[in-house]
């Protein structure tokens with residue numbers, strides 16, 4: 001038995017449409033079809049033991065969060081709503097957008113500070129833009145999650161006081177040390193997101209930057225990803241959170257990166273479990289309600305077939321899920 005798992009980086013509205021392709025705005029699917037697909041993704045994650053997830057992010061998340069709250073089905077959902085990018089405007093526009101997100105009910109702010117790994121990952125947002133977005137968010141009491149691949153982008157985000165940095169495929173030891181010194185959470189992915197894209201290549205190929213060069217970049221990223229996690233875990237004082245970046249095809253397999261971190265990057269199983277529970281709860285600012293089994297916290301409790309502290313693959317065999325004191329799944333119900 002262990003606390004409900006937390007995934008700090010998911011995309012619940014991503015799904016494969018009726019034509020077996022990544023859903024896009026103009027593919028003919030109705031809003032109802034899209035909503036049902038997203039709810040199925042959320043159910044898959046909850047059944048897999050992820051009682052809390054953080055979506056980064058989409059405007060459609062608001063309706064999902066409301067649906068979960070009113071119907072009581074689905075994981076606890078935190079969302080950034082629509083992310084901010086270098087195209088969102090100058091520092092003043094970004095400050096205004098941060099306040100707008102707050103008003104719209106965002107739980108955090110998601111910021112793209114670099115290009116996608118499929119486009120090389122170089123810094124896109126200026127230092128001034130990052131300082132404005134992360135500074136304003138802090139001033140209004142919101143956390144900031146920053147997509148950044150290049151060392152320069154990671155450095156700029158850490159120096160701007162952003163809360164957590166995602167991905168970081170091209171980090172160097174000096175920026176890992178900088179994050180540790182500044183208390184910045186680091187959320188690198190181990191393998192699920194890349195394997196999922198490569199395994200489902202036909203469903204993504206030809207859409208946006210899912211092209212020959214993009215898939216080649218993701219193949220090259222695989223060994224880098226495990227090396228980054230190894231290096232991050234060996235960096236004294238660095239808080240290495242847990243987020244899978246689960247997109248279409250990966251929902252419900254959110255524990256796979258924990259298996260990867262242990263088996264491919266050498267993390268101890270218990271350290272990995274802590275990353276996905278109490279450390280992530282602290283990263284989300286929710287350590288007083290989730291991430292542990294203790295008096296006074298909400299009862300998010302799961303059970304596994306096997307002991308994940310010695311065999312991390314036991315997290316693939318979640319047999320019981322309780323969220324907020326309510327049983328979602330018991331041993332007799334199939335996922």
Ligand SMILES: [Zn+2]
Pocket residue numbers: 009010011056245
């Ligand atoms: Zn993402």
